[in-house]
Amino acid sequence: MAYRKTAAEVRRLEAARERLVECATQVVAEVGWAQASVTAVADAAGIAAGSVYQHFPSKAALAVEVFRRAASREVDVLAEVLRSTDGSPVQRLARGVQVFARRALENRGLAHALLAAPAEPSVGAERLDFRRRYHALFAEVVREGIDAGLLPRQDGQVTAAALTGAVGEVLVDPLGAGRTPAPDPEDLLAELTALALRCAGARPESPP
């Protein structure tokens, strides 16, 4: 007689998997990909190391899932801000950059893991996709800004890529080695916003 999972069992299994992904994400944010061993992750989730393989075929698959979840959250948040109906495209761009940066500064470990930390190739491939999604979002708002006459004519795709790269790169270094003295997060945020607007060609005195 074939074994059939009951609904309760399925739910428990999914909950365990969910919990595993969440704990793994936290471990990665704290110690980085390199130090996030299967044992460390399993310990954090309160399960045996071997049990990880009940939910994922390999450590790499778990890492990819961790990356995808975290990246999607960031993309979703940015999308909501950039596509908001509140404010001009330029204002939304500024808010988008701020949100991008603020979230990174509030969870530096995770941001570093998403943006730059050395990781296995499978995660690296996800990272390329992650950045492309950022491009697409920025490209939308840049295009709106051009159409509204708030930004000069330009290749929106190029500007969008540049914004992604610029903001990402700025956030990586203070997250990594760090400067001395450590820059004040609020200063950094202001600097970064101004820089992004310059980058897109927004008039400096652009009003409310």
Next chain:
Amino acid sequence: MAYRKTAAEVRRLEAARERLVECATQVVAEVGWAQASVTAVADAAGIAAGSVYQHFPSKAALAVEVFRRAASREVDVLAEVLRSTDGSPVQRLARGVQVFARRALENRGLAHALLAAPAEPSVGAERLDFRRRYHALFAEVVREGIDAGLLPRQDGQVTAAALTGAVGEVLVDPLGAGRTPAPDPEDLLAELTALALRCAGARPESPP
């Protein structure tokens, strides 16, 4: 009696290693890290796969060496342009961005491998260092621009990181999947230069 290598032997050995690194670089540029197997690299160098291990303890060590060599070449070229005594800091910045981009567009495979292609963690770590060296170079010229009154007051470190990230990110996508239609390299170069100058806050009408 202890065996001592003759000068000729040492030279031959170094030449073989050199040739191996060069061939490996070419293979990586052509097919990427993922496809650059030990056998493929050895074949390109005209040696047996096992012989690779006479020169490097592991494939990863060879990959790191390949990355370092190629990255150092790029950094050196950029340094020469940015530190040239010819032209204002802003002009040198523009030329630097152009050289950065032009070299990437002329050897897209290698540029993609250096900037973005998924690679093993050991290469990823080198990549972080590579980008930091770019920051440092851009930071110099931005600072000079500020001191000369050609650029507005700003955090040079932040701008330098942003320039690195922006140019790098813009170059990655056309190098990888590519857009349709493929953008004209000269247009891209002009767009990128303008963008970098905006990013640093250079006056648009800045003359010769």
Next chain:
DNA sequence: GTCTATAGAAGGATAGAC
């Protein structure tokens, strides 16, 4: 003759095809 670099094949593991 002695010592080493190289070639070539074997080992052990893993991923992909069927």
Next chain:
DNA sequence: GTCTATCCTTCTATAGAC
């Protein structure tokens, strides 16, 4: 699920330099 193919690495025998 099995089987093949390929990958990185190690091992051994050979050829070549001193």
